[in-house]
Amino acid sequence: MSAARMAQVLDRRLALDMAQVTERCAVAAARLRGRGDEQAADLAAMDTCFRELNEIPVSGTVVIGEGVAGEWDHLYVGETLGRGGAEVDLAVDALEGSTLCAKNMEGSIAVLAIAERGSLLKVPPVYMEKLAIGPGYPDGIVSLSQSPQDNVRAIAEAKGVPPSEITALILDRPRHAPLIEAVRKTGAAVKLITDGDVAGIIHTTNPQESGVDIYLGLGGAAEGVLAAAALRCIGGQMQGRLVLDTEKKREQAKALGIRDAAKVYDLEEMVRGDCLVAATGVTDGALLMGVRFSREVIETDTIVLRAATGTVRRISTQHRDFRKFRLEA
Numbered sequence: 001m002s003a004a005r006m007a008q009v010l011d012r013r014l015a016l017d018m019a020q021v022t023e024r025c026a027v028a029a030a031r032l033r034g035r036g037d038e039q040a041a042d043l044a045a046m047d048t049c050f051r052e053l054n055e056i057p058v059s060g061t062v063v064i065g066e067g068v069a070g071e072w073d074h075l076y077v078g079e080t081l082g083r084g085g086a087e088v089d090l091a092v093d094a095l096e097g098s099t100l101c102a103k104n105m106e107g108s109i110a111v112l113a114i115a116e117r118g119s120l121l122k123v124p125p126v127y128m129e130k131l132a133i134g135p136g137y138p139d140g141i142v143s144l145s146q147s148p149q150d151n152v153r154a155i156a157e158a159k160g161v162p163p164s165e166i167t168a169l170i171l172d173r174p175r176h177a178p179l180i181e182a183v184r185k186t187g188a189a190v191k192l193i194t195d196g197d198v199a200g201i202i203h204t205t206n207p208q209e210s211g212v213d214i215y216l217g218l219g220g221a222a223e224g225v226l227a228a229a230a231l232r233c234i235g236g237q238m239q240g241r242l243v244l245d246t247e248k249k250r251e252q253a254k255a256l257g258i259r260d261a262a263k264v265y266d267l268e269e270m271v272r273g274d275c276l277v278a279a280t281g282v283t284d285g286a287l288l289m290g291v292r293f294s295r296e297v298i299e300t301d302t303i304v305l306r307a308a309t310g311t312v313r314r315i316s317t318q319h320r321d322f323r324k325f326r327l328e329a
Helices: 003-013 015-030 038-053 098-102 148-159 174-185 197-203 221-234 247-255 322-328
Strands: 058-064 086-096 109-116 127-133 167-171 189-193 214-220 237-242 264-266 275-281 298-306 311-319
Touching: 015 038, 015 086, 015 098, 015 109, 015 275, 015 298, 015 311, 038 086, 038 098, 038 109, 058 109, 058 221, 086 098, 086 197, 086 221, 109 197, 109 221, 127 197, 127 221, 148 174, 148 214, 167 174, 167 197, 174 189, 174 214, 197 214, 197 221, 197 275, 214 221, 221 237, 221 275, 221 298, 221 311
Parallel strands: 058 086, 167 189, 167 214
Antiparallel strands: 086 109, 109 275, 127 214, 127 237, 237 264, 275 298, 298 311
16 A cells, blocks of 8 residues: 555544544443452453454554463454454553553543554563653754763753753652652652553653653553654654563564664654554543543543644544443443
8 A cells, every 4th residue: 555545544534433442442441440440440441442443444453452362362462453454553552551540540541553554663561661752852862871860951951941940750660769869869850650651751742731841761662652653643752672681571572573682762663654643531631531421421532643744633522322332331
């Protein structure tokens, strides 16, 4: 398929289809908000995602999913989904922030990316060291080859402010204690999140509202690629380096064609070509409102992003036909 034809397919046919998938995943998970059962919320969203993806007009291969074949019934890496059509890569996180959903905390979302076949970086189920900033900065201003302190100072200098006016977003994990200390020594503030680093990285694109200037730290590699797809659409810079600290992980990476265990991937290497990203809020957050239930309607808040045009569409939907959600109740 030509690049022009692929671009047309990604734009015209899939944007609303993708929104429908993430909306229904979000509703399925939101029914279990605050129940304290992460697994139940995850499974509800995953089952819905599997069913809905099989209804969209693509031949999609899961590149980023829930895990490997044999360990998961659905949404495993390599699974083919869709009812036929353009051959595309799929990156899926039916419920990003399952702990947030189970505890009814801010920031849980359902997210899906669709990209040209072969354009998403294939990664094993490992950690990735991540660094991300929003648009408007000179290329290469931050780098994983620099210390966290140097990256914070570079952002501050580019903004024309002291480091004390910079905020870094970091996952609240014991492994990040040295990183947090290093950032705070510059005078910068640290904002900690318990989960949800896809949304966290997206926050760097709008520091005026989110208050986040830079994302730093280790998180899931799969979530890193999903976040890179979003930045590819909105703008920004990102680097990622896989943490391949055991022989098993190195063998998994080698099976995916990764030969250099220490390679630093930039945004264009994680996501090449055009892509679409859709995300729907499950719980309220700075990025999206959560699902609202009432007697007559279910309300959802969704964004759809596209790399080729740099567009960000916000879709506020009132679902009045509850039969569409009958399998999620």
